[in-house]
Amino acid sequence: MVTGRRQCSPLPLSGGRRRVSGAGSMDILDAAVELLRKAATDLPTDIERALRAAQRHEKDPNAVSTLKVILENIATARAEQRPICQDTGVPIFFVTAARGTSYDGMVAVLTEAVRIATKCVPLRANAVDVLTGRNSGDGVGDGIPVVYFTEWLQDYHIIDVLLKGGGSENISATYKLPDSALGAQRDMEGVRRAVLDAVWRAQGKGCPPYVIGVAVGATKDDAALLAKKQLLRKLPDQGGNETVANFERGLLEEINSLGIGPAGLGGRATALGVKVGVHARHPATFFVDVSFGCWAHRRRRLRLREGSAVYE
Amino acid sequence: MSEPVILRTPLASETVSRLSVGQEVLLSGTVITARDAAHRYLVEREDGDGMPFDLEGAVIYHCGPLMRRSPSGWEAVSAGPTTSARMDIYEARVIERYGIRAVLGKGGMGQATGQALREAGAVYLVAAAGAGAILAKRIVTVKGVWKLEEFGEPEAMWELEVANLPAVVAMDSKGGNIYSEIEARSAAVLQRILGKGAHK
Numbered sequence: 001m002v003t004g005r006r007q008c009s010p011l012p013l014s015g016g017r018r019r020v021s022g023a024g025s026m027d028i029l030d031a032a033v034e035l036l037r038k039a040a041t042d043l044p045t046d047i048e049r050a051l052r053a054a055q056r057h058e059k060d061p062n063a064v065s066t067l068k069v070i071l072e073n074i075a076t077a078r079a080e081q082r083p084i085c086q087d088t089g090v091p092i093f094f095v096t097a098a099r100g101t102s103y104d105g106m107v108a109v110l111t112e113a114v115r116i117a118t119k120c121v122p123l124r125a126n127a128v129d130v131l132t133g134r135n136s137g138d139g140v141g142d143g144i145p146v147v148y149f150t151e152w153l154q155d156y157h158i159i160d161v162l163l164k165g166g167g168s169e170n171i172s173a174t175y176k177l178p179d180s181a182l183g184a185q186r187d188m189e190g191v192r193r194a195v196l197d198a199v200w201r202a203q204g205k206g207c208p209p210y211v212i213g214v215a216v217g218a219t220k221d222d223a224a225l226l227a228k229k230q231l232l233r234k235l236p237d238q239g240g241n242e243t244v245a246n247f248e249r250g251l252l253e254e255i256n257s258l259g260i261g262p263a264g265l266g267g268r269a270t271a272l273g274v275k276v277g278v279h280a281r282h283p284a285t286f287f288v289d290v291s292f293g294c295w296a297h298r299r300r301r302l303r304l305r306e307g308s309a310v311y312e
Numbered sequence: 313m314s315e316p317v318i319l320r321t322p323l324a325s326e327t328v329s330r331l332s333v334g335q336e337v338l339l340s341g342t343v344i345t346a347r348d349a350a351h352r353y354l355v356e357r358e359d360g361d362g363m364p365f366d367l368e369g370a371v372i373y374h375c376g377p378l379m380r381r382s383p384s385g386w387e388a389v390s391a392g393p394t395t396s397a398r399m400d401i402y403e404a405r406v407i408e409r410y411g412i413r414a415v416l417g418k419g420g421m422g423q424a425t426g427q428a429l430r431e432a433g434a435v436y437l438v439a440a441a442g443a444g445a446i447l448a449k450r451i452v453t454v455k456g457v458w459k460l461e462e463f464g465e466p467e468a469m470w471e472l473e474v475a476n477l478p479a480v481v482a483m484d485s486k487g488g489n490i491y492s493e494i495e496a497r498s499a500a501v502l503q504r505i506l507g508k509g510a511h512k
Contacts, residue, residue: 069440077445086378086390086444124378124466135464167395200502203495205395205419207441254505258498263441264419266494296442
């Protein structure tokens with residue numbers, strides 16, 4: 001059994017560090033640790049529902065048995081509060097902060113939350129110094145956790161987190177169109193070709209069935225971030241307009257005709273969802289970013305206001 | 313579906329050479345975790361450096377476990393397989409040098425590894441990708457660890473006693489490879505649908 005949560009109540013901190021200036025007296029630290037625990041151990045309902053639906057549609061025996069083990073694993077992780085996967089990933093926070101919140105304060109609190117969660121959930125310590133090769137041991141390093149921060153006029157925070165595993169990150173890809181080898185020109189047909197190529201190259205390496213975020217952006221980094229943001233969308237969510245929604249549906253159908261299947265051992269369910277976002281682009285550029293999430297798609301949302309923390 | 317084949321370490325070469333792609337197995341005994349840093353180390357190290365395992369006939373597990381220290385020692389909290397493809401650049405040399413009998417991971421391995429498996433009469437097994445919580449419960453004892461300080465917890469070499477760990481034979485000692493079959497089949501589908509042009 002995994003025990004020891006009680007000893008792991010948040011460490012006493014000095015000088016109000018668990019609070020963020022401009023954000024009232026909300027206790028962000030405790031809520032963020034809980035957010036990380038839920039993300040690591042309890043898969044979102046829409047993902048689990050999609051995995052169950054996938055199991056009902058599979059005929060391939062490898063796919064049926066793989067999905068059975070996946071669903072058992074989800075239940076065990078939830079019941080025993082064990083991380084679903086040993087790779088608890090890089091925590092990526094998307095913060096929409098209450099009016100007047102300090103950016104530095106928010107980053108400091110979220111970083112502390114990762115440190116505590118690494119010890120107490122526990123999460124795997126996943127921050128490795130590139131120059132020395134040393135693992136910091138506490139889950140925190142330069143640039144880890146990743147925090148994207150915006151502020152709005154409301155008086156509450158929305159904090160989304162993705163625990164982004166290395167396997168699915170490694171198969172993610174950026175394409176620069178046109179690409180003659182792919183026969184991909186600078187249009188949505190070119191995007192389709194790029195995505196199908198990325199999925200084919202990925203095969204079973206990143207733990208399918210995947211959740212796939214796709215974006216065309218103003219610049220290379222804008223495309224990458226917009227593709228990541230698509231991974232926050234719930235599976236039933238349809239694209240911003242009819243054209244995008246149809247594109248998403250068509251791509252999902254095609255991806256699931258490839259026969260790669262759960263764990264890449266064959267079958268229908270290669271992806272649970274494809275989510276597409278588009279920004280305007282420079283006339284000379286056409287960057288397509290394809291960001292993969294594994295089946296253990298650990299995304300969670302926290303709505304935090306005075307005296308109330310709601311987890312979705 | 314046929315009953316899983318029961319495997320117990322040390323694995324006899326006759327047992328391993330009879331395994332075929334697609335067969336389910338239940339593995340019991342000792343496995344040693346090794347991923348990126350450990351593979352590089354296994355290729356570059358010199359004999360007699362104090363490594364506390366004998367890898368002759370061993371099972372290598374591509375896994376960076378999530379561990380926790382308890383009063384009675386280490387315990388595995390979550391411990392599924394990591395992507396094996398990253399180990400491809402070292403695996404053939406590791407199999408040859410140490411006489412590895414089975415490699416356990418996920419996602420498939422390349423041709424050089426396949427060739428080394430054939431020559432060594434060894435197999436590549438896959439465990440359920442991402443199923444860290446239930447696979448950790450098949451680890452009954454953490455027997456030891458090597459290079460913990462230097463490599464860190466995920467990359468250290470952990471000697472684990474496992475009981476009835478479920479896996480599937482994905483590459484056998486006769487050249488069978490479940491992943492290359494699926495790759496070829498999906499390539500054919502891809503060619504067909506790309507020929508058809510865009511969906512509206």
